[in-house]
Amino acid sequence: MFKNIPNILTLLRILLIPVFVIIFYLPWQHAAQACALVFALAAITDWFDGYLARKLEQVSALGAFLDPVADKLMVAAALILLVQQDPIPGLAIPVLVIIGREITISALREWMAEVGARATIAVSAIGKIKTAFQMTAIFLMIYRDDFFTLPMYTIGFVLLYVAVILTLWSMVMYIKAAWPSLNDQSLVEEEKNG
Template identity: 85%
Template sequence: MLQNIPNILTLLRILLIPVFVVLFYLPWQYAAEACAFVFALAAITDWFDGYLARKLEQVSALGAFLDPVADKLMVAAALILLVQQDPIPGLAIPVLVIIGREITISALREWMAEIGARAQIAVSAIGKIKTAFQMTAIFLLIYRNDLFGLPLYTIGFVLLYVAVILTLWSMFLYLRAAWPSLNQQGAPQTEENE
């Protein structure tokens, strides 16, 4: 399974996380640019591994498991480091919303899979749009520096709030789709509620 290209790209994305963290803390003049480049590389491999998996018919169970894990780890690492660098409520609140949504939807998907209803909460178009805004915002916030007179950090900050609105909207859509299953009496027992 590790021999297929999409899985190698997904593993590369996971391996880029410690590189990203080290670059973030390096006392080097171009650390922000290098860190933003690593994040962009991870975001590109996220799109590319899914595309290749479908195109080359190399979809695998390992890839289906690792791909969302790699995405969430990189995004969470980036958001946490950004708040640590700029600890203001205006940044901490959207970060908490984004990370909280990811935990909620991951738990929802796991539970829906457990009851055999995973298809009811498949990835939606709004989720993909949310991801595009989120990745762009994080990239700009990491890059920080103005470019050609454009205040990239400020633009990233605005895009982060757009991503938060889309995050809440997509979470509402997932919860609405799952509501009939969530609202049933006599839900199956899980380890947490046994």
């Protein structure tokens, strides 16, 4: 496992979560910037582990399992901390949509895998674009302070809403792809008799 670089990067991303949370709460002038840097490092490892897994031919079952778990844990942790820091409905609602979508799609993928139809709901291009907007939005909102005259938090807040639209769109696409299996009565009977 320790010879598998993509898996090491994925585990690093998981280990960065408590570091991220601790830095977030530090009473230090530059805590927000340091926290944003940790989040950016995690986001970069997310891209690199998938790229390296394919490039080095180190795709593994462990990596396929851990990669989405690491992503969802880091994103959920960051979003929850942002809502705790700024508890307004305008932030809580998109956060609930994003986390709710992740739970829904994870459950859908698990069920589709059980019935042998997982390939019908593979990660789409819209899902990757959604992730890029989401990661950028979270990074900017964590960074918080203006960068020269650019209002980073405000830009991040707007991008978060773009990410929410893409989140809902990608969820609809996943459900649409899975709909034939979800409506297949023989699968329901099979599940009952299981």
